[in-house]
Amino acid sequence: MSEPALVALRGATFGYEDGPAVLSGLDFDIREGRALALLGRNGSGKTTLMRLLSGGLKPDEGRLTVDGEPVTYDRKGLTRLRTTVQLVVQDPDDQLFAASVEQDVSFGPLNLGLDHAQVRVRVAEALSALDITALADRPTHLLSYGQRKRTAIAGAVAMRPRVLILDEPTAGLDPDGQERLLTTLDGLRAGGTTVVMATHDVDLALAWADDAALLTPSGVRTGPAATVLARTDLLRAAGLRLPWGAAAAQLLRAQGLLTETQPGPRTPAELAALAAGRPAASGA
Numbered sequence: 001m002s003e004p005a006l007v008a009l010r011g012a013t014f015g016y017e018d019g020p021a022v023l024s025g026l027d028f029d030i031r032e033g034r035a036l037a038l039l040g041r042n043g044s045g046k047t048t049l050m051r052l053l054s055g056g057l058k059p060d061e062g063r064l065t066v067d068g069e070p071v072t073y074d075r076k077g078l079t080r081l082r083t084t085v086q087l088v089v090q091d092p093d094d095q096l097f098a099a100s101v102e103q104d105v106s107f108g109p110l111n112l113g114l115d116h117a118q119v120r121v122r123v124a125e126a127l128s129a130l131d132i133t134a135l136a137d138r139p140t141h142l143l144s145y146g147q148r149k150r151t152a153i154a155g156a157v158a159m160r161p162r163v164l165i166l167d168e169p170t171a172g173l174d175p176d177g178q179e180r181l182l183t184t185l186d187g188l189r190a191g192g193t194t195v196v197m198a199t200h201d202v203d204l205a206l207a208w209a210d211d212a213a214l215l216t217p218s219g220v221r222t223g224p225a226a227t228v229l230a231r232t233d234l235l236r237a238a239g240l241r242l243p244w245g246a247a248a249a250q251l252l253r254a255q256g257l258l259t260e261t262q263p264g265p266r267t268p269a270e271l272a273a274l275a276a277g278r279p280a281a282s283g284a
Contacts, residue, residue, distance in 0.1 A: 004067075004068055005030060005065075006031060006194060007029075007030040007066055007085055008029045008030070009028040009049075009053065010063055011061060012027075012028070012052060022045045022048045026062070026219070028220055028222075030194060030196060032162070034194065035194075035195050035197070035208060036194075036209060036213060037197050037198075037212045038050070038196060038198040039202065039215070040214060041238060045215055046167075047198075049215070050087055050167060051087065053085060053087075053165060053196075054081070054165055055085070066080070066084050084161055086157075087156070087166075089152075090171060092145070092148035095152040097140075098140065100139055101137070101151050102123060104140055104151060105127060105158050106119050106122075107155065108156070108158055109122045109159065122159075122160065126154040130150040130184055132147065135147060146174075146180075149172075149177075153166070157188065162194060163195075163196065164195050165196045166196070168198060168199055169197060170204065197209070202229060202235070202241060203243050205229060206226065210225060211223065213228075214240070217237060226263065226264065229246055230242075248265055249264025257274075
């Protein structure tokens with residue numbers, strides 16, 4: 001039997017005022033320790049789903065649970081939820097508001113009622129985790145786009161959530177910035193944080209995620225990333241293309257260079273390893 005979900009939506013339906021339901025009867029699980037990529041076309045409900053999972057929206061029907069316990073939407077229940085789940089939105093300028101990096105990152109812990117010594121420890125840990133300790137006193141309006149992204153994530157990390165949900169975290173970053181951010185996320189995962197990433201980048205999802213969730217008109221389809229992202233029917237329904245790694249695996253199998261049981265390449269490095277006669281790294 002599989003482990004129960006850390007965070008789960010059951011039968012969740014939600015629609016904005018005077019509009020149709022964006023999500024209807026949705027079941028969705030976040031399992032502890034798994035890197036999850038959330039994908040779908042614009043308008044598929046990704047942002048709504050993330051806000052339901054983080055407590056920013058309340059389902060019209062259905063329920064949200066943490067460790068199997070229903071979330072209540074009073075002050076106590078939402079505080080409990082937000083110490084478990086933190087959402088970082090796509091545009092850091094929608095999240096940053098304090099004068100300096102340190103002040104911005106300290107806002108959440110201060111709102112938890114922690115004393116100043118505890119807040120300082122959390123802020124120092126978050127700045128270190130995001131590799132922005134040297135920016136602590138920098139005015140937020142003087143940060144580069146990538147630095148603002150890291151500061152926004154640090155503010156969430158300072159809450160010590162068990163689940164970190166990121167909306168398009170690599171959007172707007174150059175390749176070096178993307179690699180540095182992904183390395184940072186790997187460090188957070190190694191420290192016990194479960195990471196959920198909404199992205200349009202199917203290649204990134206295949207390379208990074210353990211599991212993938214595709215939002216399609218007929219519902220959400222979730223499973224191991226290498227399996228779900230090789231399903232052309234599901235990708236088509238979600239308005240997405242086949243990742244190059246999945247296409248390469250299909251070609252290699254058609255040429256007899258890869259068996260059905262061998263994992264396909266998820267990154268260029270893994271494809272190079274296969275070309276050199278070494279086995280590709282197996283997905284989680």
